[in-house]
Each structure stands twice: as structure tokens, then as C-alpha cells.
Amino acid sequence: MTGSFTEWLRSRSEPDWTAVVHHPFTDALFDGSMPNSRMRSYLVQDYQFVDQFLALLGAALARADAYPSRLAIAGSITVVTSDENTYFQRAFDELEVPAAERSVPERHEATEAFRELMADMNTRGSYADVLTVLVVAEWSYQQWAARAPERLPYNFLHSEWITLHNNAAFNEWVRWLCAELDRVGATLDEREQARCLRLFQLATRYELDFFNAHWS
Numbered sequence: 001m002t003g004s005f006t007e008w009l010r011s012r013s014e015p016d017w018t019a020v021v022h023h024p025f026t027d028a029l030f031d032g033s034m035p036n037s038r039m040r041s042y043l044v045q046d047y048q049f050v051d052q053f054l055a056l057l058g059a060a061l062a063r064a065d066a067y068p069s070r071l072a073i074a075g076s077i078t079v080v081t082s083d084e085n086t087y088f089q090r091a092f093d094e095l096e097v098p099a100a101e102r103s104v105p106e107r108h109e110a111t112e113a114f115r116e117l118m119a120d121m122n123t124r125g126s127y128a129d130v131l132t133v134l135v136v137a138e139w140s141y142q143q144w145a146a147r148a149p150e151r152l153p154y155n156f157l158h159s160e161w162i163t164l165h166n167n168a169a170f171n172e173w174v175r176w177l178c179a180e181l182d183r184v185g186a187t188l189d190e191r192e193q194a195r196c197l198r199l200f201q202l203a204t205r206y207e208l209d210f211f212n213a214h215w216s
């Protein structure tokens with residue numbers, strides 16, 4: 001294997017990875033042409049995703065092999081429960097999403113598939129497995145948001161969803177997460193590395209399905 005473990009995982013997950021990072025859903029966010037109906041269905045489903053994602057961060061915190069790693073993960077948990085959560089609440093108010101649809105919507109197939117993968121990692125994933133799924137979710141979002149134009153759309157629904165994933169603190173968290181998976185990945189045997197690759201490919205496919213579910 002030449003290059004880093006995460007770069008190997010990513011390159012072996014093409015063409016899906018690039019399809020996520022350059023998805024037309026993100027282009028519509030950038031130019032402000034995203035219809036409210038699509039943003040609404042996406043955010044309602046994504047709120048269900050973020051809930052399970054927070055549980056997965058908890059699993060990473062529990063399974064980390066060193067105190068500095070636990071501290072870094074704890075810091076990211078604060079972000080999901082503060083900035084990100086207020087965005088969802090303000091967006092739901094703006095889009096007039098009723099309380100029941102915020103908390104218990106009918107879940108789309110793409111949402112269920114992702115939640116099942118995260119729940120599975122939560123109960124039986126190793127630290128490397130959990131990191132792999134986290135890396136896909138965070139790195140792919142950091143990558144599409146890095147493509148944003150300098151002039152952001154006027155509507156906060158669009159601009160804040162971009163800046164949540166395109167700021168110095170988030171970039172640093174994603175950098176740490178990839179470096180952490182590189183560190184842990186180097187200690188794995190071939191069978192465990194292959195398992196991480198299967199998980200990376202599956203999670204990348206689920207990211208693509210998730211955007212497609214609210215686009216095509």
C-alpha cells in the first residue's frame with residue numbers, strides 16, 4: 001500500500017466518492033437554486049441521521065485506545081450538540097416543520113440503511129470500524145463544502161449548511177479524524193484492513209444514496 005490508509009480507502013471507493021463530493025444537490029446549495037421542498041425533506045431525514053451519528057461518536061469515545069483521542073472526540077461531540085442542533089431547529093421553524101415530523105418522521109430507505117449501519121457499528125464495531133464510518137460521513141461533507149464559491153447564497157438555510165461543513169474548526173476535526181484512522185489502520189492485519197475497506201465503500205454508497213433520495 002502506497003500513501004496513507006485513508007487515501008487508499010478513498011481511492012478504492014471511486015467512482016462513488018467523487019459522485020458524492022460533486023453531487024448536483026451540493027451545486028444547487030452553492031448557487032441558491034435548491035427548492036425548499038428538497039431542502040425540507042433532506043433536513044428532516046438528516047436529523048434522523050445526525051441522531052444516530054451522535055451515538056456513533058459516543059461509541060468512538062468509548063472504544064478509543066488513548067486519552068488524547070477521547071479528548072479530541074469529546075470536543076467534536078460538543079459541536080454536534082450545539083451549533084449543528086440550533087441550525088436544525090431554526091431551519092425547521094423557517095420551513096414550518098411540525099413537531100412530530102421533527103422527532104418521528106417516516107424514515108426514507110436511505111436513512112434507514114445508514115442508521116442500521118451506524119447502529120451495527122455501535123454494538124459490534126472495533127475502534128477502526130467506527131472511525132471508518134465516521135471518516136466517510138465527515139470527510140465527504142468537508143470535501144463537498146470546500147468546493148463552495150466565495151460568495152455564499154443569501155438564504156441562511158443554504159449558506160449555514162455550507163459553513164457548518166466549511167470552517168477552520170471542522171477542517172481541523174476532519175484532519176484529526178483521518179490522521180487517527182491512518183494511525184490505527186497501520187496496526188491492523190490484512191483481514192481487518194479489508195473489513196475497513198468494505199465499510200468505507202458501503203458508507204460512501206449510502207452517502208450517495210442519501211443525496212440521490214432528495215434529488216432524483
Ligand SMILES: Cc1ncc(C[n+]2csc(CCO)c2C)c(N)n1
Binds near residue numbers: 046049050080084137
Ligand atoms: C447523510 C449525512 N452524512 C454526513 C453528514 C455530516 N455530518 C453528520 S453529523 C456532523 C457533525 C459532526 O461533527 C456532520 C458533519 C450529514 N450531516 N449527513
